[in-house]
Amino acid sequence: MAGEPQADCLFCKIVRGEVPATLVRETETVLAFRDINPQAPTHVLVIPKAHYRDAADLASSAPQLVADVLREAGEVAAEEKTDSTGYRIVFNTGAGAGQTVFHAHAHLLGGRGLEWPPG
Template identity: 80%
Template sequence: MAGEPQSDCLFCKIVVGDVPATIVRETATTVAFRDINPQAPTHVLVIPKAHHTDAAALATEAPELAADVLRAAGEVAAQEKIDEAGYRVVFNTGAGAGQTVFHAHAHVLGGRGLEWPPG
């Protein structure tokens, strides 16, 4: 069921503390932690605490929670001092787009020049 923790989900395990992560920010509805394989000097993942498979499902099933994730991404950028220079927020949706953990998450990337188009 959407929103319910999944026992086989890495990010659900991080939310409950069963898997360690370097948490940089937490709200009532989100958790932000450093990516273990950073693609930029600043690379933080922002996830909803509730399980939703991907960004599209999150937006459809819990639009207010999608807004919380985006708000938290902006707060992380400010906290990490990349907000003035610019940063990227990326949602990979589906395996073909590079999503490897099927729990909606935003990548907050910054701290270097980011080329466009990405990938």
């Protein structure tokens, strides 16, 4: 069920403290931690603590939580000093888009030029 912790979800395990992560920010509803395979000098994952499969599930089930994730991503960007130089927030939705952990999460990327299209 949407919002319920999943026993086999890596990010749910991080939220529960069962798997270590380098935490950057934490609120009542959101957790931000460094990506273990960074694609930019600043690469932080911002996740809702509640489990939602992907961005579409999160948006349809808990729109206020989407706002929490985006607000915290902005706070992380400010703390990482990428807010003045520019940053990207990316939600990969589905395996074909590169989603590998099926718990909604935003990638906050910054600290280098981020040309478009990516790749």
